[in-house]
Amino acid sequence: MRLYLASTSPARLATLRAAGVEPLAVPPHVDEDSLVSAVEAEHGPLDAPRMVGLLARAKAEAVAGKPHDGAPIDGLILGGDSAFLFDGTIYGKPHLPEAARERWRRQRGRSGQLWSGHWLIDHRGGRPGRAVGANAVAVVSFADPDDAEIDAYVASGEPLEVAGAFTIDSLGGPFIRSVDGDPSTVVGLSLSTLRDLVRELGIDWPALWNRG
Numbered sequence: 001m002r003l004y005l006a007s008t009s010p011a012r013l014a015t016l017r018a019a020g021v022e023p024l025a026v027p028p029h030v031d032e033d034s035l036v037s038a039v040e041a042e043h044g045p046l047d048a049p050r051m052v053g054l055l056a057r058a059k060a061e062a063v064a065g066k067p068h069d070g071a072p073i074d075g076l077i078l079g080g081d082s083a084f085l086f087d088g089t090i091y092g093k094p095h096l097p098e099a100a101r102e103r104w105r106r107q108r109g110r111s112g113q114l115w116s117g118h119w120l121i122d123h124r125g126g127r128p129g130r131a132v133g134a135n136a137v138a139v140v141s142f143a144d145p146d147d148a149e150i151d152a153y154v155a156s157g158e159p160l161e162v163a164g165a166f167t168i169d170s171l172g173g174p175f176i177r178s179v180d181g182d183p184s185t186v187v188g189l190s191l192s193t194l195r196d197l198v199r200e201l202g203i204d205w206p207a208l209w210n211r212g
């Protein structure tokens, strides 16, 4: 069973590979900011689960809409998105060092919710079939890095391009005190949620394992 990952996230790819699934990664090319702005202009502000759910679905549908390597996609297509909810504000990637530094100085010693959205399209036989989606949340509690540690972490560049300006599986690990929920949710793709979605489509999870 082929899984197409509608994502450029190296962490999502690594998470699937570690779980025995070798996906085909296909960049979704979705303008996330424009899509969220358009939806919010019509329906009002999106909360974190609806935002990540909307973007996960848009990425999966963007990949479903076109052939891959000149042939219709024959398999499952997974879209994902992650955002960090802290003190009532939804954060994506900080992109800028000063933004990452400011966030860490506020979030250290406290907790927030890392939300990840998932959308799975059954595209077997080269045509879109059923699609199922679910969002997952993990509560992340931070340790208390001092200013020098925050400056060093920001200088590493790692926090700039990850949701919430932190990772749990790389340099950011020592700055995370605990995670309450599926840890893979934080990395960007809840494996337990994905298994639920695969089974909801009537497919056994081991069918996705690549046994070489």
Ligand SMILES: Nc1nc2c(ncn2[C@@H]2O[C@H](COP(=O)(O)OP(=O)(O)OP(=O)(O)O)[C@@H](O)[C@H]2O)c(=O)[nH]1
Pocket (backbone or CB within 6 Å): 006, 007, 008, 009, 010, 011, 012, 027, 028, 059, 080, 081, 082, 083, 093, 161, 162, 163, 166, 167, 168, 169, 170, 186, 187, 188
């Ligand atoms: N390694 C790692 N990556 C994380 C962690 N938390 C968030 N991320 C990454 O932060 C990124 C969140 O941005 P998204 O917009 O969801 O995804 P993206 O990286 O832009 O990739 P697309 O799916 O192509 O949009 C994802 O790549 C997540 O994998 C973490 O704890 N560890």
